[in-house]
Amino acid sequence: MNLGIIGQAVGLFAVTNVDDILILALFFAQGAGHRGSTGQYLGFAAILVVAVAAALGATFLPEPVIPYLGLLPLALGLKAAWQAWKHRGEDGDDEDRTQAGGPTSMAVAAVTLANGGDNIGVYVPVFATAGVGGMSVYAVVFLILVAVWCSAGRFVATRPVIGTALARWGHVLLPVVLIAIGLLILVEGGAFGL
Template structure:
């Protein structure tokens, strides 16, 4: 495996799933002291994230049938998602609302999977153009790295569940980091692909 693409995959996973650490921490905190809760949370996270990957890979294959000149314009999707997230963060700040990451339904497998999948819409929007431009070999590396990093994210979520100070910091600033990252990824895809003559 190419070390460069492994690093890119790890970086992409990290920036698109930063908010999942907080959600996982909330699930682990909710399941504290309940027998089997760790296994249910990890299984649910894998189930939900696998569903995200299936959709993104399928869409990535579909996107490869686009004319080559159209592929860089897929960067508009994460750019739009980033702008939407920035707008939502600004609106919530202006209205004085707190970002609440609800872990409704308890730490059951299906509840965790549903929250992971619902929270992964922005991931799909970012992964599709990256997968479409990576080719089959590159896409396979991304998928393997992502699935390995889900385990790391679960460990991190469990770790943070026992450190309330860190969880509060992520809760306060995580909603600001995501829009910046999405906008940067969208702009990078547009620029590297030469969209709009950039």
């Protein structure tokens, strides 16, 4: 396996799932235990299926059009930045994302999938340009990293200082990363003569 693509997969997973650590931490704090991990895998597998299917469809696009897929994560990043700016100064309402008494695996999966729209938007152009072999590497690395993310969520659930920092800065980091990914895809692909 190419170590470069593995490193890219690790970085892409980390930046597109930074918001999931807080949500997972909340699930684990509510006593979800193993159900949180199972639900995260189910939800993330659904995200991968949608992204791979869309990317395979995108491979039928003419070669010069593919770099313009970078507009999708760019738009998602701008939308996330707008939401963060619009809601600045408001307290988070993360407790509404969870169910009292510990969520079921399906509840965790549903939240993961619902929260994964930005992931799909970023993964599709990356997968489309990576080809089938690259997509396979990304998928395997992502599925391994889901276990790491579940462990991190469990760790954060027991560390109030870390959870507070993520709650405070996660909404800023996500738009910056999405915008950077979108611009990188556009520039590397030569879109708009860049």
